[in-house]
Amino acid sequence: MRTSVGTSTRSARPGLTLAAVAVVQFMVSLDLSVVNVGLPEIAAGLGFSAVGLTWVIHAYALTFGGLLLLGGKAADRYGRRRVLLLGLGVFGLASLVGGFAQEPGHLVAARAVQGIGAAALAPAALALLTTTFPAGKARVRAFGIWSATNAAGGALGVLIGGLLTEYAGWRWVMFVSVPMAACALALVWRGVVGGPPPARGSRPDVLGAVLATAGMTLLVFGVVRTDQYPWTSPVTVTTLAVAVALLAAFVHVERTTARDPLIRLGLFANRSVAGANAYNLLAGAAIASAFYFVSLYLQRVLEMGPALTGLMFVPLALGVIAGSVLAVKLGYRLPPRTLLIIGGLLTATGMAWFGLISPDGAFVTDVLGPSIVAGVGFGLCLGPVVSIGTAGVAHHETGTASGLLNSSRQIGASLGLAALGTAAQHRTGQTVTPETLNDGYALGLTLSAGLLVAAVLIALTVLRRADPPSWAEQTDDRSTGTPAVARRKDAPA
Template structure:
């Protein structure tokens, strides 16, 4: 079915025109607005993963958190976000991406508003948990919209480049924004700042995304599978994030992780044998691109979250930098990711995504290894600026590619599930990576709190982050299939002289 007038478009011979799919294809009528809505959503979700970090000391004083209780300001969001992403992806596939996206934005915005008015520690932790629930709905729905709106060609390369830039910039700028708000306004604004972004994304999505019916035909939902998957992933993340209190070999940790393993094994069994519609088709993991992209994403997520953590502590606890200046000194990283993402768009017309994954991973690993040379008497210019630029440009090169690979070739009715997997793998990787590398750094530091001892621990953590990136590169070399650059037909798919992302009906 065609609308009139339609952008001039040349179909790739033998390829299905996925933009006419009944479930989500109508959203492609306004690709520029769809991309804008997805960008705001992803920036908001990424920013919320880091915006509170710099303000934690002031939050502890303002609400009376204990040292242990304060960590749950971070973990409450991570647990619900990481644990419910698969369910959010399935909901987007089953009930439509538009309603799930809009509902998730409402939940996220309200939770941010309530959290800003918190009067007790429990209030803020609960608000952060509800924020995670909203994020678990909007993240896979938005990524599924991006995948279906830009299925092939130059438009897809550019769209994923923009998505990659705002995704990483949100995480990096969250530290800057959090530091400035905490020092010059109030820690409460690290919660309030998400409210206008949620309202803006809601307005864009309401206008740009057409109402789409359920893309799932019949079938009863696999409620048991949803409960097992969500509970298993949540318990896994819960067990890992508590290793700062209980060692990896403690009965509490071993029992928690064993329970998570049992729940996840039961989930796999149910998904293979259920007569209902499975939460995620196990056969999806037989796709080497999907499986490889998710493991790559898990390793990169662990490395990046750990690097942010160690560098924030190095700047504040070793170099004595204040919250606002610490956030400002992360700005080169955010700008570097944007530069890397722009390069990925330019190079994506000529190079295969796998090539950019490998190149970007190697460059990021080099930057993290350079970070590992920090010294207790160092300075931002000599110890932080150079590694930030190298690592961020490399990360920008590979971020959009891993998403493009992980969703390419997936049936339209499974794009939400595939998108949820990618978001979940990165979030779980961040939690597991930070817990493991943080424990290693703490072991190296010991009980000493001198700048030299702390520096040794942080340097080790950065070197281990580089090791995770090298493991991801090795995975890309051995698991992901070799593909050539985009074909000439794909490169010239959009022959209109206007920007394909701005074409309207």
């Protein structure tokens, strides 16, 4: 009987496991951005209102981020392979149904179910990667590939969405995930073996997941609606108060539940976990907002078509991939913390450069340069933040830690888009012209740079200088199967 991770991974097929995780991560990341360029066509096709249209993005990001902790806990308790297969089935079916949507509510519901499937997929896939490649050069290479596919999915999603919208119709931005889900399903079925028998104990805390998701949804809803209801209006105050109460109830439930809590709050006593997730939340907020603003700038200010807009995101995509590859090379020499600082500063520089856009600008002068700088910087961050956020976490909590990282990024994306989009809307005002739209988008991009500067400050003040010293120096704790940090000679036992 297999009783350890080491036994399980030796009988697995690491190459197929890595391929499956790469396809899953590409698909999940792609679906965060693939609808962006197609939003005008989606609105025209289904009759979305201006406010309702944003929920095509929020429905996915919120259910994804809000349920990721439950997904991570389920992966730990019921087995990563089992949860991965279930999530792929749900995701693929929701994508198919969404492509046939006839009303706004149909598409928003399909996107929400996609988010549920992604919440099962992402932590299970990342936990498989962590345990299949626990140490050394193989781990560095595996995280590098994961980072590249994660980055490519988000960045190329805009290109793919633009091409599909213009030449095949907006419904294909939903259909495109169906063959990818089928491919990943086949890879998981053939290449990933079942782990240890499912743990027997208390059930995962579903109530906590519901409270967290409902609280975050109301929080985003309250912020988004400030374009109609001011911050001091009874509607906004009540909505935000209920959201805060639900999130406080979530924390209380996690501390007192008799069930298996979604997250052991003591995890946040680990500075690596706390710092990596705070960094991830701010970076996710900045990047998601930047994708949104740049896409709208190209289409509504420079009047580019969907396909051409998508094509103009290619330098950003290539920059992210290049940054991810560079992070692997530097990962043998530099601590992940150092890479987060360098990458965050580069990305902030690119965002500040984006903030200089003008209504009579052009791709070469206003978009190309900042796309490359921001892309390379963001690529440098992706692998190191995962390595830090899962370092030193016990094997039975790797799924939870992975889910927490994904959750912080998606929740950050939704909150960031809500807050920065609202700020941009206030700057634009009631008179909508290319000039006023440009002013709003420029403000949003400048604020994105500020969020990344805050993320760098967190890396400087919260994360330890040598925790872990480098990806390549991480070793496998054979007693638990947990990826551990190679101890310095002066480190306490």
